[in-house]
Amino acid sequence: MEIKESCVDDLLYESLCVLNGKGIESRPREKKTLELLNVNLVLTNPRSRLFLSPHRILNPFELVGRLIWELSGDDNLDSIQYYSRGASNFATDGKINTAYGKRIFGEMGIFGKRFIDSPYTRLLDILLKDSFSRRAIILILHPEDCYDTTYEYPCIVGLHFFIRDGKLDLVVYARSESAFRILPMDIFMFTMIQELTAVKLGLILGTYYHHIGSFHYYIESDQIQINNFLCDRFNIPKYSMDPLIGLDMWKELIELEHDLRTSTCISNFSISNINSTETQFALLLLIYRKFVKEEIDDKFYYYLNYLNDIYRNLAMNYLHFRGMKIDLEKWNENKSKKK
DSSP: EEEEEHHHHHHHHHHHHHHHHHHHHHHHGGOEEEEEEEEEESOOOOTTTOOTTSSSSSOOHHHHHHHHHTTTTBBBBHHHTTGGGGGGGEEEEEETTOOOOHHHHHHHHHTTTTTTTOOOHHHHHHHHTTTTTTOOOOSSOOOGGGOOSSSSOOOOOEEEEEEEETTEEEEEEEEEEEETTTHHHHHHHHHHHHHHHHHHOOOOOEEEEEEEEEEEHEEEEEHHHHHHHTGGGGGGGOOOHHHHHOOOHHHHHHHHHHHHHHEEEEEEEOOSSSTTTHHHHHHHHHHHHHTTTTTOOOOHHHHHHSOOHHHHHHHHHHHHHTTTTOOHHHHHHHHHHHH
């Protein structure tokens, strides 16, 4: 079954409608689940990747932090727990076995040296040698994962890249996908990897495909939120992120994230275009550092006011969810400084 849309909110709306109408109840691990098998989701505009529904409060800081964590090839619990308090539920001996980035990019990350062998560098070589190749695939799920079920292992089986008509398409194969909790985050991350790879190869961003074996949600925990989302669909704005500027800014962004999380000395980040995706991500990281350290000062509001409306709304929704109260006087002072 194929469902095709141009933005992630519409894609999730249509797929949940189909799941509600045609899904069958199952009970994996004794959890009451509504499930649909063999679903293919198609996002024709991968830059429309930000899920904006207020009925599923996404943590934009975790989205950006997790993306950089994956791009860095990291699998340490401490690194991702800075953004995700629930990460420890998936850890074994201080490591996250479900970390996709290490399996994709190796320990050197997306910017590792070309002569260092990794699944990703081999993939780039394949596509550079044969633009019509059907072998540009990275297997994330390893055979040994399926035999030891004492720890968590990846839901994503693999990534399959294609160059067609000068565009880079990506097919993601998922053995299992939580429709409302995990899918919006996975689409964000893998379409970002798709676009960064397109930039590396000098290609136009193509279509994103997400093929799922078990498409499902947990009835007891998800049903109310899903019903609210489906009833409020037409009040959700549409937003397409700006094209990425270039790889140099991403190297700076990865360094900035590391310093903000681990050090008091912060790297310089080149802010040449305040509205660029890279700069907006940097502002989110700077705001989150202030929030974590409870340094809610003028600089915090300065950064917050330079976010564009979409990112600012996402940030404010999450910060409010975490119980933060906004100082309206400082807010207005910094709004006037921005002008």
